[in-house]
Amino acid sequence: MSTLRPTSTSELAELLQSKPGPLRLRGGGSRLERMPATVAPARFLDLSAFAGIERLDAQDQTCTVGPGLPRAELDAALLAHRLELPCLGGGTIGGLFATDPIGPATVGGASPRTLLLGMTAMLADGTRFQSGARVVKSVAGFDVHKLFVGSRGTLFAGLQLHLRLKPRPRAQAWFRREGLDLPAALECFSMLRSLVVPPAELQLHRTANGCTIAGRIAGRDSFVRATMRAHELREGPPITMHHLDASPGAEVVQGNVPGSRVPALLAMSPANAPFLWHGGGRFELSLEATTTTDKLLRTLPELQVDACIVRGDDSRRGLGTPLDPGQQHLAAGLKHALDPHGIFV
Template sequence: MLEPRDAQDLRQIVADAASQGRKLELRGGGTRAGFGAPREVEVVSLRQIAGVVDYDPAELVLTVRPGTPLADVQALVAGQGQMLAFEPWGDADATIGGTVAASVAGSRRVTAGSARDHLLGLTAISGRGESFVAGAKVVKNVTGYDLPKLMAGSWGRLGAMIELTLKVLPRPRVTATMLATGLPPRAAHAAMACALGSNAEVSAAAHLSTGETLLRVAGFAPSVEARCMALPALMAGHCPLQRLTEEEAAPLWQRAMTGAELQGSVRWKVHLPPARAPELLERLAPLGAGWAMDWGGGLVWVTLDDPGTQVRDAAAALGGEATLIAAPQDMRATVPALQPRAAGVMALEQRVRRAFDPAGVFATGRFMEDADADQLSA
């Protein structure tokens, strides 16, 4: 494993790989190293390129290097009464760079957006071994192309981020969770849609296979209290509600946003129109799938032991897509991690990658559709 100490080291490593025809896989904390197809590739760890570059709480802007532990970033902004806008989550070794590169977003995604919505700017190294800057260290930036949106969720296929500028938000003074129990998926979706569309300003909504439906309300204490008092009447046509303590609610939200407690050797992350989530679960019921629903139904974690692609097929039929998060090695070797796209879309994606990485340094085989990206004409 290569461990560059700074941006200059990393530029040299990438430039050498480009000139020698070698492949490099960028890695943060390695918490998602098992994602994608099995591959033999040289790993470049960014853990030593860490630390806070600049933090201006008054301007709600943080610039940080990619190897900085996610937990440290969250603790830093929490100390100023703030939070990362997209509610990232990860294991103890997760880094901020890896979190953004994987576009991780928690339950607040349904109202606050994802990492790509809050990555204001970056400095990165392309597959040529050249530095480039995109965006700006301000909340509003309208000049040029919005390259940060390409980099967030790119899984290191476009370049190595060496600085990230992120928007932060004030942390709510109070957060409360209202709970309904015993609702089947269709009734739960209707309840979540009602809550999210109401004037109660519900910031997150989730439903678990064990029957819990969760609604989150956050803000200043008087506002939260008033909205929590109003919600039972607003939801009277759907379900009775009770308020949970923070200690009771935290593990339920963790289950919803990560699907971590679901049993099964194969794990899928399904994005689809929220109204179609109940139908997806009905189609998968004969397979005995485990599941958890977040983002008001827009995200469904699905686990099972069947190595087939029934989950992906069902998601596609309902206008969604399924990402293979974890599976035995033989399945990962034959089933693409990402939902296959139309040929035209895939060709466009490959040309974009070619522009950043003409030698295919970052086309490691992790994503099967990337394998021949460096064979495309410029």
């Protein structure tokens, strides 16, 4: 597929007004192999040129960035101000917010949805619009910018994102408990989630060798040390893995599940199928056979759990539990209103 790379807002508007045919928006491109194949042949619309930190208000704990800005660059700039963007995920800021690949890192934690204060964006016909605010205060009108989170480049192109930041914790410690059986791991996970101040990041990972609970306690130094001691948490390496790798031929299914339904979810899947569960509720399950995936997706609605295939063959990615007809109707109406000619695929 060829790539268009506009370098200014006016160039982008002109390009869209020229009725360019189907386009797939792209930041860093890391997600593209995990997206459903495009329905029509499309060109890439690369927004990596919109990559500046336009405003960083340390006192207000907000910033405004271009969507093509790599997350790592924003993190480095925030470090100098002892601030952080308190959500997980890499790639570009536009790609991260348009996909929300991990959700909150812990129960009640921040996520792209809660951190996006407002934005400037462009519709597929070249119309520029603004939504929300640059700062943490409420404004009148619909929160149209919240539609950006999870839109996967199919509704409008983000051009400037206004983000909420947080002071970096004064102290933190990573912990890890390995070799647990599933009931012990679920008990430990649920205990940690129910703390008055739960870990800033929490993860349960099941492999054929058993379960691992890992996370990060953050806050004042005395609090971090007391929490580690009170719950007999052993220091361990930082979490670096946020997604399951699918072995060749296998598929990864992703969704959200409340803690009370995890045992039932795992009972529906093959014993020891690799499973990753984030403290905020997002899970990934790796399945060896497509027939197993299909059976699981058919049964998940019984648990009121929605999920879809995020890794696997082109023809399979995006297949998931059925959407309810009202939701489908709304999604189709929204797409038609914002992008009636189906430019953003």
